[in-house]
Amino acid sequence: MGLRDDIERYKEVGENRRQDLSEFIQYGDLGQSRRDEVRIPIKIIDLPEFEYDRRDMGGVGQGEDGTPQPGDPVGDPEPGDEDGEDGDPGEEGGEHEYYEMDPEEFAQELDEQLGLDLDPKGKKVVEEKEGDYTDLTRTGPTGTLDFERLFKKGLKRKLAMDFDEEYVRAALRIDGWGPARVFEWARSQENLPVSRAWIENAYEELPRDERGIYADLEEMEEEVERSSTAQRIRRDGVDEVPFRREDERYRYPEIIEEREKNVVVVNIRDVSGSMRQKKRELVERTFTPLDWYLQGKYDNAEFVYIAHDADAWEVDREEFFGIRSGGGTRISSAYELAAEILDEEFPFSDWNRYVFAAGDSENSSNDTEEKVIPLMEEIDANLHAYVETQPSGNAINATHAEEVQQHFGDSDDVAVAYVSSPEDVTDAIYEILSTEENNE
Known part of the structure; x- marks a missing residue:
């Protein structure tokens, strides 16, 4: 068995023993992964050890003062087994405890689990190459x-x-x-x-x-x-x-235009005072797999992260999921900033554009109807999505998601999803991606 066979065997074992993908999305530690590398925990199996029979308390070989006692493992202790020695838990490696996959593999498996088959469309022609000899002409070699x-x-x-x-x-x-x-x-x-x-x-x-x-x-x-x-x-x-x-x-060969599949994903989240820890965690559990999925589907993926309370500002990925504010809420401020960034840096003629927003659906009076919805209609995008995160159910003034859903109805480029617990996350992801699949 060669090195390549060993690698394939390792991958097979890892796939069988790693945490289920849906379970990982709902409950796993997403923070162990990076944007370009998904790390899914592998279920560790304790290896059996020989022990002295606890029922046999006497007889030859029963010793004291450092000699093995009933229930002690057989064999010399490994370095780090005793308290205070080197090798305390967490100090060394642990690479074997995770199954690593790139976003492309993640997207493929998520397609299989959710029954999706999103086929991204390229926009900008970057290469023309010869295909099969399917076309005919009157002259030739x-x-x-x-x-x-x-x-x-x-x-x-x-x-x-x-x-x-x-x-x-x-x-x-x-x-x-x-x-x-x-x-x-x-x-x-x-x-x-x-x-x-x-x-x-x-x-x-x-x-x-x-x-x-x-x-x-x-x-x-x-x-x-x-x-x-x-x-x-x-x-x-x-x-x-x-x-x-x-x-x-x-x-003569068919001329095939290779189009570069570029995507920009604008992630918007509410960081106002009402967005408590559980709400923020649900935003992360929904948006992070979506980022991995779209990065795996497209050749070139760019991400824009916008945080907002009553005002909006651009942040990096690390800040996006941890930041919070004590201010009020005006969702339209985020869409105004998103429109400005997209128009300047990511023209719709060259980029596939996704605008994902999340929050607890609380918004300032009339902002959704008078500003957010018109902005969503003006911003050209493959898909707009809003994810409501309300762990305790709908609050009285949490009406943004409902207003958006009522206005756009069954539109093929707008999706609304509701997440009240981790169990709802995969359903929300399916709702968003299946809307895009039907749009394609």
């Missing part, structure tokens, strides 16, 4: 001649030109019938693709004593059995196929 197509064309023409030559020669044996009469009969009555020249040549080749042996057409038809094209091909085969220059087609 001999080696690219589509002979199969040429043969079919020729065979089709062969079948269209084919007729029962013996049947026509038999008509030349009718008393009083010459080439002119036979040609008229063959073309007008029998619809046979025979030329006047062929009939004249056949008549010249016919021995004189065979001319006029049939009294009329009826007698000829009784004596001569007419065969179909299929019967003749089965009997005689195909000697030649009439190829023509105009039938020639040459294969």
